[in-house]
Amino acid sequence: MSRIFISCDEASILSTRDQYNDLSPKEKFRQKLHHGHCLGCRSFDKKSRLFSRTINGLSWVKLSKSQKNSIKQKLKDAMKK
Amino acid sequence: MPEVKLIPEKWVDRYGDYLFNFTISRVNDSIMAQDLVSETFLAGLKSAHRFKGQSTERTWLISILKRKIIDHYRKSNSKKGQAEVRMSYLDSGDQNGDWMEEQVRDLRNPNIEDEIEQKELGVALNECIAALPERYATIFVQKTIDKLDTETICKEHDITASNLWVIIHRARVQLMDCLNSKWYKKG
Numbered sequence: 001m002s003r004i005f006i007s008c009d010e011a012s013i014l015s016t017r018d019q020y021n022d023l024s025p026k027e028k029f030r031q032k033l034h035h036g037h038c039l040g041c042r043s044f045d046k047k048s049r050l051f052s053r054t055i056n057g058l059s060w061v062k063l064s065k066s067q068k069n070s071i072k073q074k075l076k077d078a079m080k081k
Numbered sequence: 082m083p084e085v086k087l088i089p090e091k092w093v094d095r096y097g098d099y100l101f102n103f104t105i106s107r108v109n110d111s112i113m114a115q116d117l118v119s120e121t122f123l124a125g126l127k128s129a130h131r132f133k134g135q136s137t138e139r140t141w142l143i144s145i146l147k148r149k150i151i152d153h154y155r156k157s158n159s160k161k162g163q164a165e166v167r168m169s170y171l172d173s174g175d176q177n178g179d180w181m182e183e184q185v186r187d188l189r190n191p192n193i194e195d196e197i198e199q200k201e202l203g204v205a206l207n208e209c210i211a212a213l214p215e216r217y218a219t220i221f222v223q224k225t226i227d228k229l230d231t232e233t234i235c236k237e238h239d240i241t242a243s244n245l246w247v248i249i250h251r252a253r254v255q256l257m258d259c260l261n262s263k264w265y266k267k268g
Contacts, residue, residue, distance in 0.1 A: 013246055013247065013250050016253055019253075020224065022246075047257060048253065051260070054202070055225060057199070058203050058206065059199075060102055061101060061111070062227075063093075063097045063101045063115065063118070067101075068093050068094070070119075071093050071115070071119045074122075075089060075090075075092065075093065075122050078123050078126050078127075079089060079126065
């Protein structure tokens with residue numbers, strides 16, 4: 001019984017993990033059960049979803065391998081001096 | 082706080098992508114961003130003897146990068162001023178006076194507005210990530226942006242999966258608060 005009902009701390013971690021699709025069906029059930037009676041955690045979950053949408057909507061760029069190698073080479077040359 | 086030592090050999094792998102992202106959201110030019118990141122590392126190497134170890138490597142490199150970006154804008158603004166003087170809209174016959182209309186029309190275009198908003202949001206988020214403790218920022222970026230799997234990150238940082246989720250959770254809460262004060266309240 002104690003594993004079915006979870007605390008708010010546990011629920012908020014589950015909310016975070018849910019944003020990365022990391023929950024098992026059991027954990028999803030526990031989370032839903034908690035949200036059924038906890039307004040605070042439901043509200044946090046909503047904010048967390050909005051935050052994920054915001055981040056996923058942004059375009060993130062990375063240095064390519066060749067760009068990295070070129071910078072590394074410059075740095076190596078400078079370190080030799 | 083334990084004293085931090087600089088490890089320039091690992092800068093590109095550790096901070097390259099983050100600094101590049103930080104720069105590109107401000108200068109909007111991939112080649113220029115790469116140059117600025119590279120200049121930042123070189124400047125860091127040159128002034129390594131002045132690093133007192135009171136901040137993290139990342140914070141220190143970001144402060145150098147910020148100065149580089151300001152210098153870049155100073156240079157490009159002074160060039161732009163000269164270019165505007167040379168611009169000859171009024172001499173180009175039937176295109177007479179189009180310059181101002183083009184500017185107004187561009188700004189009304191909703192796509193451009195969206196783009197500007199996304200760019201500003203990116204800048205705000207990068208600043209919020211920069212304000213996180215280094216470990217939180219690295220793990221958050223690896224999981225959320227680089228989409229690395231949990232096991233790989235745990236191995237790299239020698240932490241358990243539950244530690245990882247606590248760190249990501251705390252990072253997200255701090256970022257949500259930070260964005261709330263930097264971005265949503267502003268709008």
